[in-house]
Amino acid sequence: MKAEKYYLDPQKSYLLTIDVQARLMPAMQDHERVAKRCYRLAEAAKLFEIPGSYTEQYPKGLGETLPELKASLEEAGHPAFEKTRFTAAIPEVLKHVKESGRQQVIICGVESHVCVYQTVRDLLGEGYQVVLAADAVSSRFSDDKALALENFRAMGAYVTTTENILFDWLQDAKAPQFKAISNLVKNY
Secondary structure, eight states: GOOOOOOOOOOTEEEEEEETTTTTTSSSHHHHHHHHHHHHHHHHHHHOOOOOEEEESSHHHHHOOOHHHHHHHTTTTTOEESSSOOOOHHHHHHHHHHHHOOOOOEEEEIIIIIIIHHHHHHHTTTTTTTEEEEEEOOOOHHHHHHHHHHHHHHTTOOOEEEHHHHHHHHTTTTTTTHHHHHHHHHHH
């Protein structure tokens, strides 16, 4: 079914958070909002028990993942992987995704046109369904992000928003996670 990639299932999803680091984020467009949207996804991953991982690009130079986000990711059981390559589809991450048995990789982080771009391209090449949270990615310059989003669509990734992802995971207002998801949407 052609529309299959537009149905997100928490039982099939894996959250990959890319390089949301202390020294890197202030240079990004709309960095506070992007960090909140990444946090929103991490908190939802906990609620739905969605596995995942996060990367840190050369943390000695760029610092660790933002503290509140890092705490949430760790509470969700998402391990950190240090990298120097721009793609987050490094062997350790690919192994973790494969071991999770999940096929839908939800991506948030920075920079849209560098690390996120190369990761999307590589995960698509590995046969994963890639979902981009457009409001949870950024670049230093808006034209770099805009072109990256166009490229993601052209490559076959599903580009959407964090709110769309959360409510697709939820499916029903009677779901036990509804109140918590509603609070995330209001506050983050």
